[in-house]
Amino acid sequence: MKKIFVSQPFLGQAETEAVNIALSRSEISGFSGNFIGNFESMFARYCDCTSGVAVSNGTNALHLALVALGIRQNDEVLVSTLTNMASFFAVLYQGAIPVPIDIQADTLNMDTALLESKITPKTRAILVVHLFGHPVDMDPVNDIAKKYNLSVVEDCAEAHGALYKGKKVGSLSDAGCFSFYANKIITTGEGGMVTTNDAVLAERMRSFKCLAFGDDLKFMHKDIGYNYRLTNLQAAIGCAQIEKIEEIISNKRRIAAYYEQKLRGIDEIQLPVEKPYARNVYWMYHVVLKNKNLAQRSRIMKYLQDKGIESREGFIPYNLQDIFIARGLTRKEDCPIANSVAYNSFYLPSGPVLSEEDMDYVVENLKDALDAT
Numbered sequence: 001m002k003k004i005f006v007s008q009p010f011l012g013q014a015e016t017e018a019v020n021i022a023l024s025r026s027e028i029s030g031f032s033g034n035f036i037g038n039f040e041s042m043f044a045r046y047c048d049c050t051s052g053v054a055v056s057n058g059t060n061a062l063h064l065a066l067v068a069l070g071i072r073q074n075d076e077v078l079v080s081t082l083t084n085m086a087s088f089f090a091v092l093y094q095g096a097i098p099v100p101i102d103i104q105a106d107t108l109n110m111d112t113a114l115l116e117s118k119i120t121p122k123t124r125a126i127l128v129v130h131l132f133g134h135p136v137d138m139d140p141v142n143d144i145a146k147k148y149n150l151s152v153v154e155d156c157a158e159a160h161g162a163l164y165k166g167k168k169v170g171s172l173s174d175a176g177c178f179s180f181y182a183n184k185i186i187t188t189g190e191g192g193m194v195t196t197n198d199a200v201l202a203e204r205m206r207s208f209k210c211l212a213f214g215d216d217l218k219f220m221h222k223d224i225g226y227n228y229r230l231t232n233l234q235a236a237i238g239c240a241q242i243e244k245i246e247e248i249i250s251n252k253r254r255i256a257a258y259y260e261q262k263l264r265g266i267d268e269i270q271l272p273v274e275k276p277y278a279r280n281v282y283w284m285y286h287v288v289l290k291n292k293n294l295a296q297r298s299r300i301m302k303y304l305q306d307k308g309i310e311s312r313e314g315f316i317p318y319n320l321q322d323i324f325i326a327r328g329l330t331r332k333e334d335c336p337i338a339n340s341v342a343y344n345s346f347y348l349p350s351g352p353v354l355s356e357e358d359m360d361y362v363v364e365n366l367k368d369a370l371d372a373t
Contacts, residue, residue: 108341
């Protein structure tokens, strides 16, 4: 039976050679070797930012940004409800209060029209999520942030290289937070990065990520720090990956266009969109079931699995998470549009190495699954 994975990294000889160089020099930690600094510079430059701060994963990138921005206990942070819960965990790590914001029905991103109604005297920041590779409409976000003196953080974990009105995500706010997990646009296996155009903020993050070591006396710490370092081995992979990022994005967009062509007009699924202001990098090709296939996700995914096609269910929003409802932090009814998506969405195989033959096989079996009700 054919086996098609939901995602596979785009790796080659360049990554192997870079890692071998680091190994040959015994430069394997988060303190030694040139690859870390090179990767930070290369990625920051790609994102049109002056600074990049490499960290051990995307969740740590989010937390580090909030720490450096001074988000504290009982501060409120507005967050798009439909996301990987790492976006919310980072807020909770600070003892702050995440406030879920419902989504737009088409992009599945934060509905920015709802933001102002959620602001209170405790609100300190807005955390946007460029979900599945489509950028949030950032002008309204930044206008509201300026009006109320709020910080803005971008969760760019799924959106490396996405454009908003011609500008790269990660450069549109105080801090952009990226993940380099194995299934992301580019990968270091695990790993993350914070990008910024604020030199002072960058230095604060560099200190916090390295245990806030002292300047004159290393072990006279300047603050409560964290061990969030990326290793030189991982950065070596990143340096090779950044060289091919536009090729990867081109492949992602090719795959999305092919699925769009083959699946357009089917009433039972909602396909991803690309707004006029955006370049969507289609991290995953995420679809939402509708009409007669509502509540049929498990059956459809099982059908695909039996044909050797891996898929993955979509995110469950913050306001439907039992652990937060039980603590009185949210209510199920807070975000109705996200609720309608939660158990009816999944994503299809969309790794950058996917062939046209593989996509035809996916489409054929998906159509069969949709019809088999």
